[in-house]
Amino acid sequence: MIKKKSEFFADFHDPAFRVELILFCSVLFILFFSAIMIFSASNITASYRFGDPFFFLKRQLIWSFLGLMMLFTGYFLSYKKWQNFSLLFMLISLLLLILVLIPSIGHSVGGARRWLRFGGVGIQPSELAKVAFIFYTADWLDRKHQVMNKNFFVFLPKIFLLMLTVCLIYLEPDLGTTVIIIAIVFSMYFIAGVSKKYIFIFWGLVLSFFAYALLSTPYRLKRVLSFLNPWQHFSDVGYQVVQSYLAIANASFLGTGIGGSKLKLLYLPESHTDFILSIIIEELGVLGSLIVFGFFLIFTYLGIKIALQTDNYFARLVAFGITFLISFQAIMNIAVVTGAIPTKGIPLPFFSFGGSSFVVSMFCIGVLLNIARESRHNIAAKISNY
């Protein structure tokens, strides 16, 4: 075997290593880019609310550092470890989801109880739940691959667990994350080849759940309807979307230049979190859109490539789950910002300010890189065996 230190440098000569390198470099680039954009979008709000224009930038830099730590953790620890701990992860995230609903523990902002606070740092358990579900579902499909289509009842505990989690997140309330988790689990089922019959049954269950969720709470229905005509609801639920339209329209082709946004002047709430894309487009125009969309396209392409490269079934499903999670969230966020779907409260991965979501995304990238690395080593080992 080759020694570890020289092995690392030997990587650079391996064409398969380029996948990892490109992915890592593009994430690093996005890290700097998003820090600049978060500062540009938030300095007005920050100085208005906290008297310090650098308030969000400082925090974003700390989060970036933590995120990089998590990325390297994911990269250098073998993904096989996560498979063994997947059930434990699931239980921990369930526990946190229950804790966050307890009024004296959970921290509520704007009526939604989504955060656990540890000494000034807010953690969003629903973000952990997303990753826990990817690992857990991948592990389960890996083990039950042979028997799953023979007996519908093996799904029952899974469905129960999913429903429990979804209900807990729905109670926070956080409809956006609910949608994402359901989408991840079902897409993983679909990829793994679960019988289409079963998937139709699941969809029936889910759709009735959403129909109930929408019709039971008038504000949700109003919110959903508002996206059809945001101008009519300008004064309340349609406000954000209209401001977002105006930001995008204000950009024209080239944008107003960094720092030139008008809508961030307290007009557009959440300008540094969920609606940062509006500000990016307003300030950088088509170039901004190209950077954001380009990044997600490259990421998705590389993610699929990594998923197909590996010969471990668990790794393949995890790689797919992570790729799907991030690209699906991105699409949902872009759709909200352009007014194509109702407002949800889904951050744009890597670009939006927000601790838990950001760190979790970075960890996901780390795991993805690790999967690429190990499959490359396996292939190398196989070739050397011949």
Added chain:
Amino acid sequence: MWQNRFNRYEEMAFKGRLYCLFIFLFLFFILIIFRLFYLQIIEHSYFKLISEENRIYSEPIKAPRGCILSREGKVFVGNRMGYSVVLSRYGFSKKIVGKLSKYLDIDEEYLLKEIELRKSQNLADILISRDIPDELMWNLSENLLNLKGVKIVKEHIRDYRHSDIAAHLFGYISEITKSEIKRKKKAGYLMGDYIGKIGLEKQYEMTLKGQGGFREIETDAYGHKLRVVNEKKARYGSDIITTINFKLERRASALLKNKKGSIIVLDAKQGDVLVMVSSFGYDSNQFLYNINVEKLYDFNNPNSPMLNRAIQATYPPASTFKIVTTIAALEEKVVKVEDEFECRGGLSFGQEKRYAKCWKKEGHGYLNFLGAFKHSCDVYYYNLALKIGWDKIFKYAEMLGYGVATEIDLPYEARGFLPTRAWKKKKFGVNWYNGDTVNASIGQGFILSTPLQVARMLLILLNENKAITPFLVKGKHKKKHKKSKLKVATKTKDFILRAMFETVNDGTGQAAAVSGFDVCGKTGTAENPHGEDHAWFLGFAPFDDPKFIVCILIENGGGGGSIAAPIAQEVFKACQ
């Protein structure tokens, strides 16, 4: 090793599903790109137009307070336009504050502290300095470009033009506190509004304050004003016309210069307050500029300038109370007008042989009732008191308004005090002695009253069965005017008025006489255990047809006849 389940067929099926899903996702993505393209490029000009047009913000309009006028229509308290410097909360920076402090010549640290205080008010603009001089205003306006966030605003500034002659009457306004906003939720006050704290400003707050309005202004995203969308006009505060006679008030306040005391002149028929002066006074204007009004109160000042001595300070009524004793004696028929008592400078009485002195050491000799009244002989009244008893004197004292608030339209009025037997028993644990009655009969001891109560006594006496509440604003006084319950025989009343006339012409009050204006009155010298005596004069004029009631009190002044009466003379001269 290639695992078993990864046979070629499954591998292809897996790839197929994966591509299927991502192609689906990609199509959705393309749709959104089209949507974005549509918004950004095709609808650009339409949205751009809206973006620059649709900003509306609401701007409060403050209503100027109503004026306070004298009865002739002279403005006592008005408004003027002034310029104030404000700093946008949003543009706040230490550098700007440093620059401002140089312009305004205020210590920077003091300014920062004030700003911290103002910040808690949660207003968009932080007030830096109110009502700056014009010169400074021009200087600042020229340099506004270097002072980002600083604005100069035009404001109505309350103008107390005659604070030197009647400060206590108007009181003052100052910035509303948080607790006051909470208490008066319905009145719709905002942070930074002014509210009357004392005096007429407080009493008639609701009349004076008016109602603020607002203006909804449409601006473009740059903040340029385009048009007024909606406007609710401010309702100006109503003026109030007081009963104060401006010339008399000014004269009276001049007479009290550098003296502690109070002058009250009432219309003898209606109860209008023509003059109400309390000295020392204060400058009402100073309360406009500070948040911490309490800081301005100088509690240690021996002159207590914040105190309205006419209605808030209580003194022993002294010999002016002899009017009450006289009425009680005549009405209860314990003594006839001709009855004489001898005054040897004092009287010993009761089983304990207590001794009470007359103010005149050598004594007055034999006096009849009229003589006793006009020379204010204490011994004569001691004798009367012993015969009448306290309960009957108390009855008439209460009817004449002692111990009862006058209910004049000013806040925080003192009620004075009229002792009862029960009160003394409770307070000191001893019975009411004859000595107390003797003391009380000449207005000493426990009795306390405000100058206005003393003046009102005469008002009650002169206006049987008529309204006897003194007031400052005609028609606005909501409380029903109380009517006098006093019923005295015409003989008694005539005797008292005659006696008061004699007092000024041939008695203790000669210094108050004005030729051609039949002044009547009664002097008083209140013994003050803490210092110099208080001088009283209570009188009216003219004798035949009373028009003015005058009450003078000089705190620590000395003798009523020598100190208060000459001042009364000046007041009557001005009234004439």
